[in-house]
Amino acid sequence: MNILLANPKSSSAFQAFGFVFPPLGLLYVAASAERRGYEIKIVDFCISRKSQKGFDIRGFDVVGITSDTRRFPGAIELAKRAKEKGCCVVMGGTHPPFVDEEVLKAGYADFVVRGEGEITFPALLDSISLNKDLRQVDGISFLKDGNIIRTRPRRLIEDLDSLPFPARHLIDIEEYKRIGYKYGGERPFAVISSSRGCPYVCSFCLTPTIYGRVWRARSADSIIREIEELYFKYGYRAIAFCDDNFTVSPKRVIEVSSLILEKGFDIWWWCLSSPNILLKNEDMVRMMARSGAKTIYIGVESANLATLKEFNKSLEEDTAYQAVSLLKKNGIQIFASYILGGLNDDIKTIFKTIKMARRLNTEVAQFSILTPFPGTTLYGKVKDRLRHKKWEKYDGIHLVFRHENVSFVVMELLLILAYFSFYVRGWRAVKGFLSALIKNTPILKTSLRKRFL
Secondary structure, eight states, X not given: OOEEEEXXXXXXXXXXXXXXXXXXXXXXXXXXXXXXXXXXXXXXXXXXXXXXXXXXXXXXXXXXEEEOSTXXXXXXXXXXHHHHTTOEEEEEESSGGGGHHHHHHTTSOSEEEOSOOTTHHHHHHHHHHHTOOGGGSTTEEEEETTEEEEOOOOOOOSOGGGSOOOOGGGSOHXXXXXXXXXXTTTEEOEXXXXXXXXXXXXXXXXXXXXXXXXXXEOOHHHHHHHHHIIIIISOOOEEEEOOSOTTSOHHHHHHHHHHHHHHTOOOEEEEEEOHHHHHHOHHHHHHHHHTXXXXXXXXXXXXXXXXXXXXXXXXXXXXXXXXXXXXXXXXXXXXXEXXXXXXXXXXXXHHHHHHHHHHHTOSEEEEEEOOOOTTSHHHHHHGGGBSOOOGGGOXXXXXXXXXXXXXXXXXXXXXXXXXXXXXXXXXHHHHHHHHHHHHHOHHHHHHHHHHHO
């Protein structure tokens, strides 16, 4: 069989800053399918010089398409074209499983993969090629005589070390290095997934629904072997750990950091963490800094304790301040995220969060409007208040549900104000913001660098 795995085009504001990374989920699925003996082609329309409409999809027997909520319209467009050419279409990712009936009954796809795809997708290919009973494939949805069939959920993969490394040989790594995010404008980032699942239950997060509340981690040895491949084979000198919380096990973080030092790697690295964990493990933070940790992303979310409780975030009032102080003391930059528009928020509490961001004074602040993604606890609470299902607008910069206290116009103005208020705080802040923008936005390099910097 000729098999294509496709990543639909993305159009987020982050791409303007160069946040373009390989589709890690597809690379894992491709590696597992290759291990089973299938030949795979990957097309990432986020970097492809060919448009989705211009790509010749003929000749493929099976087309697998991944999608999150925001890119779902683009995924549907691609699926329609594949179906028109007679391809068998399989959809997966974080959005299609929650709208599988709509996808299947509209004829966009033949199958929807629910949950992790590394075992499910090759098993589905086996059943298709050998004409086996599809009901025996766990973790898929399909139509039978006009009725939707959902097979039993596939068990989560317990031994993540057993998975092959992502099939990076199927993509143009150099193209990602050219256009992707570079730390400090110097080092392209490679992305590594070192764990799955999350023990927390933030109301706006899909991770517990997709990957479970049981945290499953790769061993330090497995992580280091992948770093070695990226370091020696692909020439990377910077790593971004994309786990929802890299530091769930401080012991493992210290072990990974120790091995990086032992191997003598000249690596800068980035990860996500919880302020609570950082504060309880100062020795871990020191070791992270020694081994090359340059930036840590923390979810501050809100200055309002009632809003944090609504989000199921167990943070005390001064936790974020202490965590930021600890990271700064160890020379680690902070990427802090904030969510505007909690269900009980009003203009006053949103201003309080914006003020908090200014006081924390981290290197980067990301503000987003609370967005209910299908599958989250939040979605269940507000689904009767959705303003629309224009999925491309579920991007964190549009208010997509009717808020009880703030209109959508005011909310979006507050988002603009938050960014303006944080970044325009004197020439030093403006220069830092413009520098980050110019270094990672090629079109601005020539025209703006001399004028402002």
